[in-house]
Each structure stands twice: as structure tokens, then as C-alpha cells.
Amino acid sequence: MRLNPIKNKATVAIGVIVLFSIFALPSLSLAEVIRTRGNFCENILNPASPIRERVVSINTKLGIVGSERLSRFEKNINEKSERRDESHRSLDAKRLEQYEKLKAQATTDIQENAVADFVSMSDGAIQARREATNNAEENFVKSVKDILEKRSPIIASAAKNFRYTLDALVANATTDCKAGVEDIAAHDTFMKGLKKAHTTFVSERGDPKVWRSQIIALNKTLKASVASAEATFRSQIAAAEETLEAAFKQ
Numbered sequence: 001m002r003l004n005p006i007k008n009k010a011t012v013a014i015g016v017i018v019l020f021s022i023f024a025l026p027s028l029s030l031a032e033v034i035r036t037r038g039n040f041c042e043n044i045l046n047p048a049s050p051i052r053e054r055v056v057s058i059n060t061k062l063g064i065v066g067s068e069r070l071s072r073f074e075k076n077i078n079e080k081s082e083r084r085d086e087s088h089r090s091l092d093a094k095r096l097e098q099y100e101k102l103k104a105q106a107t108t109d110i111q112e113n114a115v116a117d118f119v120s121m122s123d124g125a126i127q128a129r130r131e132a133t134n135n136a137e138e139n140f141v142k143s144v145k146d147i148l149e150k151r152s153p154i155i156a157s158a159a160k161n162f163r164y165t166l167d168a169l170v171a172n173a174t175t176d177c178k179a180g181v182e183d184i185a186a187h188d189t190f191m192k193g194l195k196k197a198h199t200t201f202v203s204e205r206g207d208p209k210v211w212r213s214q215i216i217a218l219n220k221t222l223k224a225s226v227a228s229a230e231a232t233f234r235s236q237i238a239a240a241e242e243t244l245e246a247a248f249k250q
Contacts, residue, residue: 040187041177044170055170058163070148077141088130095122105248114247118240125236129229136225143218151211158204165197 043051099119106112173190177183 038183040173040183040190041181042183044173044186044190045177051170055166058166070145070152073144073148095126102244108250110250111247114244118244121240122237125233125240128236129233132229132232133226136222136229140218140222144215147211147214151206155205158201161204162197162201165200166194169193169197 099115102115102118103112106115169190172193173186176186176189181189
């Protein structure tokens, strides 16, 4: 009898999702909308200009950059837990059907006892694997949440400071342009301030490589724990199947 193993890819993939979602930050570049220095004032004074739209977009994204990371992570975990539970229910139902077929095939006391032992050993192995996998995942989730809860306020503060600086740069550029400052001069002043603000933001938020390395290490631990639980499970099931097959040969 072959018991369908739980697909562990979904569990281990949690770590990958973390790496590519919770630490992703919105682009702060305005280069794509500030194409020329010659019409800078025309754009900065127009509320519907690409520059203005880009500023609004950046401010909106940075406004949620702190709390949104944690909520997104928790949402991903909850969704995966629901899919895993549904998979467990489906596999359990199929396993019960297999058990019934085995019981129907048993025609002697030895075979009936062997089937009962097989069912007990299989259920125990499955339960042990699920508990080991769940514990590994819970430890991973807790560790990641700890990192997020520590880092999110720092990122949110850096984002808030950048937003304020960006708004100030736009206001100053608007004032300069209305005062008759030439496009090129207004543009260069704006871009100089923007570059400085971006450098400050990057410095205040910290090096994301540090966070990623922590997540990578946690994900490796998760994968190793899941792999160990899977190896133990397969070994136990193989032994149970061998004993069952021997009983049916008698």
C-alpha cells in the first residue's frame, strides 16, 4: 500500500515568498518622468503632469510600506495554511478508503491483525510528520514576524522622512519655477535634493541584505526540518508496508 505523501513544496516555499515580497520596496525613481531639463517647470507646475503623478504614487506606496509588509506576510501564511488543511482532509479521506480496501482483502486472523497494525503505524507516522512539519513552520513564521516587527518601524520611519522631503522638494521647485528660475537650474536643484533624500532613505532603512540573509538562514532550517520529517516518515511507512506484505504472503 502506498500512502500519498504530503506535498512539502508549499510549506518550504513560504520562505521564498518572504524573500520576494515582504522586503520588496517601491521604486523611488523619478527618472522616467523627468525626461528633459528644458521643460521641468512646465511639468512641476502642472498638477496632472507625470512628475506630480509619480510623486503621488511614491507617497502612497511609502505610506503603507511599514505595516503592509507584516500584513501581507500574515495573509500569505493564512492562505497557505488553509490550502494545507484542505490537502490534509483530501489525503485523509483517500487513506481511509485505502484502509477499507485492505481490510476487505484480509481473510485470516494474521492478515487482519497485520492490517490493524499497519493502520496504526501509518496514522502514527503521518501524525508525527505533520506535527514536525507544523512545528518547523510555526518556528519559521514566528522568527520572521519577529524580524518584521523589529524592522517595520525603522522602514516606516525612513519612508515617512523621504515622503516629507519629497513633498518639500516639490514645493520648493514649484516656488522656484513661479519665481522665474530657469528650467535647468530648477531641475538641477530638485534632482540634487532628490538624490540626497534617496541616499538618506537607504541609510535609514538599513541594508536589506542583512534581513535577507536572516530569512535565507531561517528558510534553510525550515527545509532541513521538513526534509528530516519526510525521511523519517518514508522509513516508517516502508517498514510498515514490508510487515504488511509479509503477512499477506502467509
